[in-house]
Structures are given as structure tokens and as C-alpha cells.
Amino acid sequence: MTPGQIALRALIVGFIIAFAVITGFAYTTLLERKLLARLQARIGPNRAGYIPIPRRGGGKERKLLAGFMQPAADAVKLFFKEDPQPTMVDSWVYNLAPMLAVIPAVVILAVIPWAGKINIFGAVFEPYFAIAPGLNVAVMFFLAITSIGVYGVALAGWASNSKYAVLGGIRASAQMISYELALGMSVLVPIMIADSMDLGVIVEAQRGGWFIFLQPLAAFVFFVGALAELQRAPFDLLEAEQELSAGYTVEYAGMRFGMFFLAEYMKMISFSALTAVFFLGGYRGPFVDQVPALGFVYIILKIFILLCVMIWVRASLPRLRYDQLMSFGWKVLLPISVLNFLLTAIFIVLAQEGFLF
């Protein structure tokens, strides 16, 4: 293929995936609200939209999938809300910050492999189906984009010219920088085992068994680090309502707030996908070699399960205090991941030199 064809294909695939994930974002919010409600013995949103099923012999009709139009209702509400801008804000940065929050969340989707080598209507996608397949620095790309994610939060806090927002922004940035180290360290382990930074190769290396069974510690550190990067509970203290009212989003309203919301949930999806790729075998599953299209089903299933786990964690664990958060990140997670990394490296070298097995 010529470079032009490659670019065109990446554009088309990127469009499809971005729209799919934005739809996924909408329904992740609904999933979160419904599941949280069930975990707290409530019903959750059940008014916007349902499929009426008439009951035999008259009587009130049953409502199937009650509340499935809730995301649409939320979006309409966000768009039509008044969007005031406080007077003393730094206007440029204030408007830039939501975009800087969304861009990394979208860009990170570029490297995620969604299926193996596949033939869709005559177009052959190899070595795997992704926006940028076969990128040999894919893991570095992921880390680079993650580190860029700090800007949206920090600048939103600063530009709002509000003490709560500044405190929330600074807390969030310190937290993200601290947990990035443990995250990066835990990602090194699958790289070493697979002997590549290409996400497709990492997935194919899990043919014999998922890395979560081989490296449960690294998988745990990655998942916890991901929760901290995403500012999810129990690490959501940048928006601790009791202390900071709403942290860095306190001066934002309407769709500008909605963009922070969008960024958070899209990052939830992409980090779930990356956890699946690094530790849960990505798109691999039974019969995926015979029917490559099953890869989409498997990875979406894994993303769904991981999203449910994240929501479950939010429902079960209380929020950490700030000093607890920092000491957990620096004194527990980082040493664990460094030790795990060192032991894995020694083990691999010993195995290569033939001292084992």
C-alpha cells in the first residue's frame, strides 16, 4: 500500500472507532449509574425511554430496558444549559483546557488492537485491526499520551481563578505524575515477556496463557495505577465534594463540563482496553484463529467486564486521604513494581541462558 492509502485507511478506521467509543462513552455513563444504583439497592435512571411490552389479558404494560435513552437526555441537557464564564478567568486557557482534556483521551485509541488479521469486505487488515497497526513504539505512545493528560486538569484548575479549582487541579496533577511511575513500571513486564513494544505482538504472546496468570502483581499495579490516572474512586479526591466542592470542574458548566466528563469516560474505556491487551489476552479467545471477527466480541466483552469492576470498586471503597494516596503510590506500588520488574528480568535472563527448565 502507498502512504496515501495507509493514511486514508487510518482516517476511516479512526472515524469508525472514535464514533463507536463515543457511543460507548454515552452508555458507560448509563452503565455506571444503573450498576451503582443496583449495588446501593436503588433502581437508578428508569424514566427516559423504554420498550413497552403489553401484558396478556390487559393490565399495565411491562417496561423493558427502562432508561435506555438517558444518555441522549443528558447530552441534550448539557448542550442547552447556560454556559456562563466567570469574569476573572484567563479566557484562552479556560477554553483550551477542556479540549486538552479530551484530545489525549481520543488519541490514545490509535494504538489499541481491536482484532487480529482480518478481512472486512475485501480489505485486509494486517497484522491486526487498529488505527495505527504495527507501531513498534505503541507502548511509548501510550505513556507519552498519558503524561500529556495532566495538562487539561492542571490548566482547568489554574485558569478558573478559583481556589477550589486550583487545589483540585494541583492535587490531580501531583497524583497523576506519581502514579504514572508505577504504571510505566508495570507495563515493562509484558513488554519484556513479549519482547516487543508492539501491542499486537504483546497480544499474540498471550497465546499460551494470559499475562494476568503469569504476572498477577503487575496486572494489579497496572489496574490500580489506571484507576489513579483516571481519577476514579477510591482515588477521586480531586473532586472530593466535602473539601473542594467539585475540584477543577467547579467553574465549568454545560458542555464544557461535559467535555471533562467525556474525557474521563473515554479514558475509562481505553484504559480497560489496554488492561485487556496487556494482561487479559486482548482480542484473543476461543476460536479466534478460525473466525477473526470474534476478536471484536472478545475485546469488547473484556472491556465491559473491566468497566464493571471499576464501577464495583467505586461502589465498595471509600475515598483515600491525600497522604494515604501519596504514601500508597510511592511506598507500596512503586517498590512492588520495581521489584517485580527486576525479578522478572532476572528470571527471563536465567531462562534464556538455560539455567531453568
Place this chain on the structure above:
Amino acid sequence: MVLFIILAISAVAAALGMLFSRNAVHSALFLVLNFAIVAALYLTLNAPFIAMVQITVYAGAIIVLFLFVIMLLGAEQLRGVAGDGGVWQRWLAGGLTAVLLISFASILFQGNAITPASAAGVIDTSPAALGLRLFEAYVFPFEVTGVLLLAAIIGVVVLSISKKRGQQ
């Protein structure tokens, strides 16, 4: 070539924006933009690993620290231009710029600097090849850099400890 010209012009524009904006946070943001464009230039030079490291280290870590310091000190707004010794600083800056420009021009007009590195044949720029080079041919500079960074980290820890004791 078209891509290079677009990237070069926007890189220079970002650098000028950094120099001329009155607000320190805006300056830092222009600097981030400049780093991102330089990373894109590395990509066009077939060096994806360096590009990613550029973004991770400079845009993702160093400028974030800059922003922290600016935000925490509240030193966003630049006061008057000339502080102490403003005049001789300007002359010094002008002289150094002239020296830099002349040296660039001399390299350019010698002509051998413009031949791209890839003309020597296709270079393997995968992370694995890069790591092998780093740990075989350049292992001594690598270790020296490591020791330097370690010394800096220990220095920071020592300084922050003594400061805390002083406060008590």
C-alpha cells in the same frame, strides 16, 4: 518537504509566542506546543522512539513542573522588562545570537550538513535496535548519565529533609 516547512514554521511561531507572551503560563504552553512540533519533526526523520521520549519527558514531566512552580508562586504576570542590569543583558543576548546565527550559516553553506542521515542507508530505529546500541556502543555515557541523575535525586532528597528540620 512540504510537511517539514509547515512544521518548521509552526515551531518557530510557537517559540516566538513563548518569548513574547506576557503571561508565564501562556509561555509554558507555547513551549509545550514547540516540543510537540519538534517531536513531529523527529517522526518525519524516522525516529519514532525519540519522538515519544521527547513528549513523555519534556512535555509530560518538565513543563508540568514549570507550570506547578508558576502556579504555586503566583508569578504569572511579568512585571517591567528591565530589571537589574537589563541593558548589558540585551547586548550580551544580541552578541550570542549573532555568534549562533553565524555558526549555523557556516554549517549550512559548507553543504554537508544538509544530507539526511537516512541517505547512508535504512537505519533500524526500532526500540530493540536502539536499546542494543545504547547498551553496547554507548554504555559508558549511559551509565554516567545515570549516576548524574541519581546524584541529583539524592541531592533533592537531602535538601528537602534539611529544610523540614529547619522549620521544626
